Amino acid sequence: MRASYLLGKLAWALFTILFVICLNFFLFRVLPGDPVRSGVRDPRLTQEAQQAIRERFGLDKPVINCFESLNPVKSGPCLINPFETQFFLYVRNLLTGDLGISYHTNRPVSTMLGERLWNTILLIGAGQILAIILGMGLGILAAWKARTPIDFGALLFSLLAWSLPTFWLGIILLFAGSRYFNLPLGGMITPGVNFPGAWARVSDMLRHMLLPTLTYTIVFLGEYMLIMRSTLVDVLSEDYILTARAKGLNHFQILKDHALKNAMLPMVTIIALNLGFTVAGAVQIETVFSWPGLGGAIFEAVGRRDYPMLQGAFLLLAVSVIFANLGAELLYSVLDPRIRAE
Amino acid sequence: MSDPSVSSHTHAASVNDRPVLLDVRNLSIDYVNKDASPAQAVRELDFTLRAGEVLGLVGESGCGKSTLMLGLMRLLPPAGRIVDGAVYFQGRDLLALSEAEMEDVRWKNISIIFQGAMNALNPVRTIGDQIGEAIRLHMPRQDSAAVDARIRRLLDLVGIAGNRKDQYPHQYSGGMRQRAMIAMALACDPQIVIADEPTTALDVMIQAQILELMGNLQKELGLSIIFVTHDLGVVAELCDSVLVMYGGVTAEYADVDTIYNAPRHPYTQELLRAFPDITRPAGKLTSIPGYPPRLDDLPPGCRFAPRCPQVFGRCRQEMPPIYRLDDKHVASCFLLEGESV
Numbered sequence: 001m002r003a004s005y006l007l008g009k010l011a012w013a014l015f016t017i018l019f020v021i022c023l024n025f026f027l028f029r030v031l032p033g034d035p036v037r038s039g040v041r042d043p044r045l046t047q048e049a050q051q052a053i054r055e056r057f058g059l060d061k062p063v064i065n066c067f068e069s070l071n072p073v074k075s076g077p078c079l080i081n082p083f084e085t086q087f088f089l090y091v092r093n094l095l096t097g098d099l100g101i102s103y104h105t106n107r108p109v110s111t112m113l114g115e116r117l118w119n120t121i122l123l124i125g126a127g128q129i130l131a132i133i134l135g136m137g138l139g140i141l142a143a144w145k146a147r148t149p150i151d152f153g154a155l156l157f158s159l160l161a162w163s164l165p166t167f168w169l170g171i172i173l174l175f176a177g178s179r180y181f182n183l184p185l186g187g188m189i190t191p192g193v194n195f196p197g198a199w200a201r202v203s204d205m206l207r208h209m210l211l212p213t214l215t216y217t218i219v220f221l222g223e224y225m226l227i228m229r230s231t232l233v234d235v236l237s238e239d240y241i242l243t244a245r246a247k248g249l250n251h252f253q254i255l256k257d258h259a260l261k262n263a264m265l266p267m268v269t270i271i272a273l274n275l276g277f278t279v280a281g282a283v284q285i286e287t288v289f290s291w292p293g294l295g296g297a298i299f300e301a302v303g304r305r306d307y308p309m310l311q312g313a314f315l316l317l318a319v320s321v322i323f324a325n326l327g328a329e330l331l332y333s334v335l336d337p338r339i340r341a342e
Numbered sequence: 343m344s345d346p347s348v349s350s351h352t353h354a355a356s357v358n359d360r361p362v363l364l365d366v367r368n369l370s371i372d373y374v375n376k377d378a379s380p381a382q383a384v385r386e387l388d389f390t391l392r393a394g395e396v397l398g399l400v401g402e403s404g405c406g407k408s409t410l411m412l413g414l415m416r417l418l419p420p421a422g423r424i425v426d427g428a429v430y431f432q433g434r435d436l437l438a439l440s441e442a443e444m445e446d447v448r449w450k451n452i453s454i455i456f457q458g459a460m461n462a463l464n465p466v467r468t469i470g471d472q473i474g475e476a477i478r479l480h481m482p483r484q485d486s487a488a489v490d491a492r493i494r495r496l497l498d499l500v501g502i503a504g505n506r507k508d509q510y511p512h513q514y515s516g517g518m519r520q521r522a523m524i525a526m527a528l529a530c531d532p533q534i535v536i537a538d539e540p541t542t543a544l545d546v547m548i549q550a551q552i553l554e555l556m557g558n559l560q561k562e563l564g565l566s567i568i569f570v571t572h573d574l575g576v577v578a579e580l581c582d583s584v585l586v587m588y589g590g591v592t593a594e595y596a597d598v599d600t601i602y603n604a605p606r607h608p609y610t611q612e613l614l615r616a617f618p619d620i621t622r623p624a625g626k627l628t629s630i631p632g633y634p635p636r637l638d639d640l641p642p643g644c645r646f647a648p649r650c651p652q653v654f655g656r657c658r659q660e661m662p663p664i665y666r667l668d669d670k671h672v673a674s675c676f677l678l679e680g681e682s683v
Contacts, residue, residue, distance in 0.1 A: 336466055
């Protein structure tokens with residue numbers, strides 16, 4: 001029963017990924033604009049040179065055999081060899097792990113995504129972990145002191161933090177941090193510096209990380225706090241909490257042994273969803289702090305009609321969201337015996 | 343069925359010689375409300391519970407029964423305040439204890455069985471784990487094998503197979519959950535078990551089973567039980583004495599024979615008239631017209647006056663005191679004024 005549950009979930013995840021692959025491919029091709037024209041910003045480019053670029057990237061081939069409106073080559077519907085279409089080549093290359101070559105940099109998309117991905121995971125991972133710990137802690141405190149000034153203060157702070165525009169908070173922190181604490185204005189590491197040792201390098205990077213991480217933490221902390229508080233307040237009014245009190249357990253034991261495990265269920269969902277989107281990076285934060293992450297890469301690629309880069313990034317994003325959800329569902333079944341039984 | 347009044351009479355007589363376990367004196371509980379005057383949920387309540395005694399606490403919904411029980415264990419919701427009185431358990435006033443001392447009394451000395459309808463068991467922990475938690479908390483010098491054996495023995499006592507201890511509440515039927523709750527209530531050998539409408543929301547067959555189980559356990563273990571119910575049949579079968587509450591105050595308090603055979607308060611009389619008696623020829627059942635009073639909007643005089651068939655002028659102006667009719671029979675009604683001893 002356990003294995004079939006797991007297999008069913010995995011099959012669904014795979015099906016969703018296949019669907020996303022198809023959607024990703026067409027999504028960018030129905031956008032108006034020509035990758036060759038927007039990629040090479042030179043009006044004097046000859047027709048022959050343009051054609052050469054098209055051939056190099058396979059853009060001369062029909063997108064798919066039956067949709068004439070999507071095809072640059074007018075040869076009538078359904079007469080094209082389906083194995084000679086862009087879609088077929090894309091899927092075939094994908095199956096061999098080849099995400100294509102960026103139109104803009106001529107480098108493999110997988111390499112480019114890889115570089116950006118780790119920067120994003122470093123920044124957003126640190127921010128998420130801090131936000132989860134602080135948000136849950138604050139939420140537990142507020143729920144425990146519900147309807148007291150402590151609760152009120154924590155609520156006010158969280159609502160404020162949650163509703164602040166990310167870019168605005170980033171700019172304010174950037175201003176304050178660089179003006180009063182002499183923190184770097186952007187980037188990931190001070191350029192052109194020969195660091196005497198590994199520690200100096202790490203500490204330079206940590207100084208660069210501080211402000212964007214702080215921004216990210218504040219933005220997400222509010223959400224976690226509010227959800228933790230409201231779930232826990234609900235759980236604490238449940239009958240089994242009264243039973244636990246009647247059994248002579250003290251406040252701490254009730255919280256630890258009876259309330260938290262029940263309250264964690266919605267938290268797991270929201271954390272998993274956010275972790276999935278982590279890979280997309282916080283576009284706003286990465287832009288404000290010039291952090292070389294994935295969010296910024298997506299933003300740039302849209303402007304350049306860099307289809308392979310966009311497809312790769314969106315695929316990565318979709319896969320991470322799908323797997324984060326899968327992880328949440330599996331974790332759910334560990335936390336809640338009622339789900340395990342189904 | 344044998345006549346319950348005969349058997350319980352002899353039982354009641356023997357109970358009266360036993361030591362007093364719980365002595366509740368003049369207990370008053372309010373629910374405070376920021377915008378209005380406090381709701382008087384319980385007023386000047388007195389009763390005693392002896393070792394091995396089963397006390398029935400009877401009254402309509404909303405008359406303060408559950409509030410009184412939660413008050414005894416100091417488990418009232420935040421708005422609930424004990425404004426007056428004392429609760430002596432084996433001579434110790436529970437209301438004067440610190441919270442830590444009270445935590446020690448809960449479940450070890452006084453445990454409580456909640457309504458079957460309530461979600462009183464934690465859905466994400468196994469039944470055995472939840473019973474074991476109480477054992478480990480109050481009987482700390484036991485190794486895990488001993489705790490395990492005790493859990494199995496307790497489940498066996500209520501008719502649940504020991505190997506079901508590792509299952510979760512949702513894998514139990516409603517009746518089994520209530521049995522498990524009873525097993526949990528007995529986990530630390532308490533002197534007193536409060537049963538707060540333990541059979542509500544169970545179907546009639548299961549109700550009968552649970553009641554039989556509780557009756558047997560009471561005799562076997564010599565428990566003192568406070569049985570909160572609005573089922574007078576349960577009271578007749580299980581209880582030694584009966585406290586009839588109305589609108590947060592005592593209407594009548596006596597042993598079970600007196601309540602059934604010679605009730606003096608009009609409310610008790612009306613309650614009994616509203617209940618079928620299979621030993622007598624079929625008569626007409628009556629209901630008491632009207633509703634119990636809202637606790638934040640009490641009538642100025644006797645709280646039963648608006649519904650009382652024998653009401654007269656004084657009832658609407660003054661609250662009747664509690665008249666002692668004999669050694670163990672009290673009632674609060676002006677009709678009994680001259681009979682007080």
